[in-house]
Amino acid sequence: MEFNRVARMAFEESMRVKSEFIDKYEELIYEVARKIARRTGNGGTVYLMGNGGSAADAAHLAAELVGRLYLERSPIRAVSLPSNDSILTEIPNDFGYDQVFSRQLEAFLAEEDIVIAISTSGKSTNILRGLKVAIERRSLRVGLTGKTGGEMPGLCDYLFKVDSTDIPRIQETHITLGHVLCQLIEAITVGRE
Numbered sequence: 001m002e003f004n005r006v007a008r009m010a011f012e013e014s015m016r017v018k019s020e021f022i023d024k025y026e027e028l029i030y031e032v033a034r035k036i037a038r039r040t041g042n043g044g045t046v047y048l049m050g051n052g053g054s055a056a057d058a059a060h061l062a063a064e065l066v067g068r069l070y071l072e073r074s075p076i077r078a079v080s081l082p083s084n085d086s087i088l089t090e091i092p093n094d095f096g097y098d099q100v101f102s103r104q105l106e107a108f109l110a111e112e113d114i115v116i117a118i119s120t121s122g123k124s125t126n127i128l129r130g131l132k133v134a135i136e137r138r139s140l141r142v143g144l145t146g147k148t149g150g151e152m153p154g155l156c157d158y159l160f161k162v163d164s165t166d167i168p169r170i171q172e173t174h175i176t177l178g179h180v181l182c183q184l185i186e187a188i189t190v191g192r193e
Contacts, residue, residue, distance in 0.1 A: 033184035043166020101130035
């Protein structure tokens with residue numbers, strides 16, 4: 001591969017993947033945003049979970065909801081589960097890393113809440129266990145994953161699958177989707193106020 005083509009090829013592939021994604025999920029994105037806005041408007045909290053780069057996305061999106069994206073508004077309750085250093089070391093040490101999210105959700109999750117699970121493979125055991133707790137609590141479950149969805153289909157009320165096996169392209173689409181969801185939730189919230 002010629003090095004001078006690497007950047008262009010990456011950008012072109014990212015645009016192709018995102019274009020196919022919005023063609024497939026445009027209506028569903030708005031439906032999910034409305035449901036999340038309704039639940040947070042009724043006192044629900046958005047809990048986000050992910051590993052690695054997806055953990056960074058969880059923290060980033062929680063910050064957008066609590067802070068703001070574009071509009072002046074009241075904060076929207078959101079928590080990034082991979083963001084508490086003490087919890088991230090205590091739970092794996094005492095219970096195992098596969099319980100790092102499920103244990104937190106057992107402590108906090110209520111029926112009106114929302115869980116957003118981000119996993120490029122859809123196979124992360126700690127994500128799957130967290131989704132199972134959300135099922136038990138009857139919380140709304142939104143999944144962001146890659147081409148196959150791994151084991152997430154059936155565990156999510158709404159599942160957004162990026163039609164790619166290239167992890168950077170999947171993650172780029174996930175953060176774009178996250179920003180769009182935050183923008184819509186914010187606009188719906190302000191419109192309701």
